[in-house]
Amino acid sequence: MDSSLAWFDAILTLTLVVVALRVLFAQDLFQAIVLFIVFGLLLSLAWCRLGAVDVALAEAAIGAGLTGALFLNTLATTRRHGDQAPPAETIDRKGAWVDDKLPTLRPRPSTPWTGRLAFGLVAGSVTAWMAAVVVPLAVSSDAPRIAIDEAMLRSGVTNPVTAVLLNFRAYDTLLEVAVLMLAVLTVSSLTAGSARVSKALPSGPVLTSFVRLILPVVVMVAVYVLWSGTKAPGGAFQAAALLGAGGVLLLVTDTQSPSCARYLRRVLLVAGLAVFLLVGLGGMLGAGRFLEYPPAWAGVLITLVETVLTVSIALVLVMLFVGTSPTGAEGSARASDETPGATPLVSRERTS
Amino acid sequence: MTPTLNYALTGVVLFSVGLSGLFFCAHLLRKILSVNMAGSGVFLVFVALARRQPDVPPDPVPQALVLTGIVVAVSATAVALALFRRLTHEPAEEPHG
Numbered sequence: 199m200d201s202s203l204a205w206f207d208a209i210l211t212l213t214l215v216v217v218a219l220r221v222l223f224a225q226d227l228f229q230a231i232v233l234f235i236v237f238g239l240l241l242s243l244a245w246c247r248l249g250a251v252d253v254a255l256a257e258a259a260i261g262a263g264l265t266g267a268l269f270l271n272t273l274a275t276t277r278r279h280g281d282q283a284p285p286a287e288t289i290d291r292k293g294a295w296v297d298d299k300l301p302t303l304r305p306r307p308s309t310p311w312t313g314r315l316a317f318g319l320v321a322g323s324v325t326a327w328m329a330a331v332v333v334p335l336a337v338s339s340d341a342p343r344i345a346i347d348e349a350m351l352r353s354g355v356t357n358p359v360t361a362v363l364l365n366f367r368a369y370d371t372l373l374e375v376a377v378l379m380l381a382v383l384t385v386s387s388l389t390a391g392s393a394r395v396s397k398a399l400p401s402g403p404v405l406t407s408f409v410r411l412i413l414p415v416v417v418m419v420a421v422y423v424l425w426s427g428t429k430a431p432g433g434a435f436q437a438a439a440l441l442g443a444g445g446v447l448l449l450v451t452d453t454q455s456p457s458c459a460r461y462l463r464r465v466l467l468v469a470g471l472a473v474f475l476l477v478g479l480g481g482m483l484g485a486g487r488f489l490e491y492p493p494a495w496a497g498v499l500i501t502l503v504e505t506v507l508t509v510s511i512a513l514v515l516v517m518l519f520v521g522t523s524p525t526g527a528e529g530s531a532r533a534s535d536e537t538p539g540a541t542p543l544v545s546r547e548r549t550s
Numbered sequence: 551m552t553p554t555l556n557y558a559l560t561g562v563v564l565f566s567v568g569l570s571g572l573f574f575c576a577h578l579l580r581k582i583l584s585v586n587m588a589g590s591g592v593f594l595v596f597v598a599l600a601r602r603q604p605d606v607p608p609d610p611v612p613q614a615l616v617l618t619g620i621v622v623a624v625s626a627t628a629v630a631l632a633l634f635r636r637l638t639h640e641p642a643e644e645p646h647g
Contacts, residue, residue, distance in 0.1 A: 207553050211560040218564050218587050222571040227579055234583050241590055248557060249608040250597045256620050265586065265624050272579065272631045275638075317573065325566040329559060335599055336558040346610060358610035359617065367614060374618045381625035388632040435621055511621070518628035522635060 207247060214240050231269045238262025251431035252359040255423065259439030264515055267446055271522045354496025355428040363433065364500045368489045372478065375471045375507065378514045382467065385521030409451045416444035424508050428497065434504040435511065442515030449519065463513065470510025474503050554598045561594030578637075582630045589623050 217237045224230040238261040245254035346358060346366070353361035363371050420440040427433030477499050478489040485492050491499050568588025572581050593616045600612035 218567045248597045248601050250613045260624050328562045332558045336555040362610045362614035384629050385632040522631045
């Protein structure tokens, strides 16, 4: 193997571990979250090294971008309203809540040294045990690879990851979309009762013009990623992540953006799951089994499902962001009446 | 050391780091960050094991599973953060209204 690549791998994995430890040890929570975003970006480099470009695309947009935005959003909430400390016993017995200078990995003062030693031993032995399980798997070359290559010919697409996601294991993906719906429902119901109205985030002219410039590009790239997903790395989740990130950008800059009717947003939200289910039921009528596509139609059906899924998942991601928004009730008011930016963005994508 | 072994072992270490953070960090936000990191460790093991033979294309099934996992992880994180927000702000707001 190329020795420079081996060096690259070694440095990258070492950096990953160091950054992960820094996330736990960093004094400031803001710093920890930014380090977590860095961690996600480094991880997407690792996915590229392992030949998982689809995963790298999703990680860069969701794992690093959107998750980081969710955390920063929540942190802003804490910073803004959290000065009068919440009931300490629900958070931390030592009242470490009030400032963000937290004991981090240092055990709570109440933990005796024996407890720390015991935890260290347990953590060490769990790590060693997992390594002992993983190493033989990693060095064996007779990988139990499922025979996918011949099935690929009938799958309707040429990107194996898309074939697995939307054809061979479409059931998993269907349930995943259902999980996303459940998450949106939970987040919306958790934030609906909040009565505090706060001001929107201030946005300067530089940010506003940047968003105006970047959003069309985001939409175009998302459509490209969606379209190329049938034959190259890309697909519904990656495109949705891009669109969702664009929607979040629009939300935080608070540029005036056309809103859309409440029912339309709801329809778009469930459209992915509904179309996926209908296609599955159609397969039951046509080919005999749930989610089985007739080979001649597989490509068309997969593209249809992916397009609608992109719209729905993008909307889900934006609404998840709204749910953790520091603008509190304003955010949930948007969630229940209108989501400026998010829906027009996706409808534009849908018509293109 | 092959890349597969390198990344798989890193995944194991990251899982342990995340688990330790979950147990030892006091702040709930940091606990949620730790769970995310532990999940990333699991993903890393999966994707590394998908590429055991360097000369053939990687196995797409674990990759698709990880792709699914990333999306589920972000939704679970959003639910956790919404719960966190509720936990921290609801009691403080009660006196006002």
